[in-house]
Structure formats: C-alpha cells, structure tokens
Amino acid sequence: MTPADAVIEIRNLHKSYGPLEVLKGVSVTARRGDVVSLIGSSGSGKSTLLRCCNLLEDSQQGEILFKGEPVRWSGQGAARRPADPKQVLRIRTTLSMVFQQFNLWAHMTILQNVMEAPLTVLGRPRDEVEAAARGYLDKVGIGDKADAWPGQLSGGQQQRAAIARALCMEPEALLFDEPTSALDPELEQEVVRVIRDLAEEGRTMILVTHDMKMARDVSDQVIFLHQGLIEEEGAPDRLFDAPQSARLQGFLRSTM
C-alpha cells in the first residue's frame, strides 16, 4: 500500500471528554474504494470516531492522516488542537458526512439544500452546481422532488436528499453515522439500496450502522468497537460467520 492509497488513516487515536476516555487507542485505515463499517454497542465510541475523522472533534493523542498528509497539531494532551484552520477546512470539505437525522435545512427546497455548500463553501459556479445537484437527485431516485420542501418528503426520501447533498461536494470519502436508524423498516431499504450502489461504484466510505445485513453486504472490512477499543476486525464474512471474541459473539446474538 502506498500512502496515497489510504484516503483516511487513523493511528492510535485517544479521545476524552473531560475525565471520560471514549477512544483508547484506535487505528483505522480506509483505502481508496474501501467500505469500512463500524459496529458495536451504544456508547462504544462509533460516532466519536467518525467525528474525529473529519476533525469535528479534537483528540488528545494519535495521528490522523488524510491521503498521506498528517493533520498538524498545536499543543498537547487536553490542549491539543489542529494547528491550521485552512487544513481543517480542506479536509472537512472533502469528507462528507451523512447523519442519522438527515439535518436538511427546513427553509430551503431540496435542490437548494443540495446546492448550498458547493456554492457557498466551494464557490463553484451556480449553473454547474445546479446541473450536478439535479444529477445526484436523479441518482438517488428523487429527481422529481427538487422543488419540494424537506417537510413534504418521507424519511427515506429526506435521507436520500441528504446523501445527494453529500455527493454534490464531490467528496473523497463519505462518512455515514447510522443513516438508516431513524427510518421505518420499509423506508430503510431504499436508503440501503443507495448505499449499496455507492459501494459498488467504488466510493470510499466509513459507515457506522446497527444494520448487520447492510454491513455484511457492502463492507470490505468490519470493525467491532467495544468501550473505545477495537475488539475484533476483519472481512465481513469472517467476522459475522466466525466471530472470535466472546463480546462480539454476544453482540451479534443481541442484534438478531
């Protein structure tokens, strides 16, 4: 593996909220085209790890590299912060995040939601952004909803709009935090289908999910987090069919 193959590389990351140590030395690599799924009980640190990836959270120890480029830090321990705001912005704008609760702007149409960040953050030309936005809405199957308001859409349609919005930033990688958890089972599948399509076209993704079937279907690698440490990781078939650790065995039983 050359450094450029790794879109995101996390080495020995430690993260605390005050006295609570949430990540206790976690290493994760997502190579170009990889789908890495994070599974584990509530509170095990999955969302925190995802938020550390795009520097929404500080961390106290360890390294984060983006396409081989290390994040530069100033200060140490509890005082450690990214040293260069421009580097943070550049990294964050090329890692698009999709949240459990969609987080669409209610006062903007679906098309405006998708166009907003490419226009204002990247400063791309409006006609080019609109064409791309319409293309991504078509891609996720809601091209006919461009002029609707978020409140007029089902949860599954809103989440697909949020995915189109993430794609319109032309990101190097997509970060998903429980993208199907807020959806009724019958709406979950339309979002799973979109995520599977993205995996098949070779997108780099880190996916936090409680949906073990989706994790098995779309992942190249699955990581089981337990209390801020990687308890077990591996290819999905191996991990789900032959879990080694008693904790993972127990966790998988609890999800069936």
Ligand code: ADP
């Ligand atoms: P998961 O996504 O696996 O459910 P989280 O990463 O959200 O877990 O949380 C891991 C731990 O960190 C939990 O104990 C949670 O209560 C704590 N935590 C998360 N966010 C904060 C925060 N902003 N301040 C304090 N503690 C937090």
Ligand code: MG
């Ligand atoms: Mg979470």
